[in-house]
Amino acid sequence: MEKQGYHHGNLRHALVEAGLSLARTGGPRSVVLRAASRAAGVSHNAAYRHFADHDALLAAVSDRCMEELGALMNLRLSAVTEGAEPSRSWARLNALGRAYVEFARTESGWFQTAFAATESHALPLPTPSVTAPHPFLLLTQCLDDLVDASAVPADRRPGAEYAAWSAVHGLSHLLIDGPLRDLPEQEVQLALDVTLSVMSRGL
Numbered sequence: 001m002e003k004q005g006y007h008h009g010n011l012r013h014a015l016v017e018a019g020l021s022l023a024r025t026g027g028p029r030s031v032v033l034r035a036a037s038r039a040a041g042v043s044h045n046a047a048y049r050h051f052a053d054h055d056a057l058l059a060a061v062s063d064r065c066m067e068e069l070g071a072l073m074n075l076r077l078s079a080v081t082e083g084a085e086p087s088r089s090w091a092r093l094n095a096l097g098r099a100y101v102e103f104a105r106t107e108s109g110w111f112q113t114a115f116a117a118t119e120s121h122a123l124p125l126p127t128p129s130v131t132a133p134h135p136f137l138l139l140t141q142c143l144d145d146l147v148d149a150s151a152v153p154a155d156r157r158p159g160a161e162y163a164a165w166s167a168v169h170g171l172s173h174l175l176i177d178g179p180l181r182d183l184p185e186q187e188v189q190l191a192l193d194v195t196l197s198v199m200s201r202g203l
Contacts, residue, residue, distance in 0.1 A: 012050040012060075014040040019061035020068075020110075027109045028116035031058050055117075062117035065110040070135050073099040077138060086151030090200065093142045097168045097196045100135065104172035105188075111172065139165060143203075152203045160203055167199045 018039035022030040033054055037047040051057040076099035080092045104111040140161050146152040152160070174180040175188060183191065 011040070011042060011046065014042075015047055015050060015057065016060045016064055019057055020064050023061055023065060023113040024107065024109045028058060028062075028113040030109075031061050031113065033057055058113075059117040062113055062115070065114035066134065068107065068110055069100070069103050069114055070133050070138065072103050073135055073138050074133055075099070076102075077142075086146065086149035089142065089145045089149045089151055093146065093164075093200065094196055096138060096142055097164070097199070098192065100168045101172050101175065101192055104176050108176045111176070136161065136165065146203065156203060163202065164199055167195055171195050 015033075015036045018036040019031045021039065022032075022035055031054075033047045033051060034044050036057060037044045040047075047057075051060070073096055076095045077092055080088060080095050082088070083091060143152070143157060143160050143164070147154050147157050171180075171191060175183070175191070180188075180191065
């Protein structure tokens with residue numbers, strides 16, 4: 001029997017939130033319809049009214065994980081308010097990169113799930129919400145701000161987002177499930193500092 005109270009679209013939200021909880025501790029492989037249905041307190045068949053299959057649920061949970069990543073990045077970005085330009089724009093880009101790696105290390109299940117959906121997160125990206133802009137949009141805005149602050153030549157701006165994103169994304173994976181996962185904390189910070197420094201110099 002389904003729990004009372006799931007009506008007018010609430011069940012879909014409950015299933016996604018259940019999937020989000022599963023992803024946090026178990027990563028993308030834990031996001032399955034049967035487990036989400038059980039966590040939401042409804043029958044397995046009820047879940048199919050909102051999600052055709054496992055991939056559909058994973059795509060929805062993946063989007064939520066990406067929102068969580070965007071929310072943390074936006075929070076760290078908004079904390080950088082002091083300093084004159086162009087120093088402030090550089091500090092904002094630095095904060096963005098650090099938040100990305102922070103999220104990967106502290107919420108590895110969500111981080112892995114954010115990029116695990118079989119439905120592609122292909123560009124152009126969806127319109128961001130007010131509370132959690134997409135990480136890619138935050139990055140492009142920071143890079144645009146650097147151009148506006150005359151810190152980066154306009155002719156070097158096209159495509160810079162791909163190199164910057166690749167740098168922090170690659171480091172994140174090396175740290176959470178790659179050969180750098182057992183680095184001492186001091187070495188982790190060194191790796192992050194050097195990666196962001198090289199990325200900035202490349203701009």
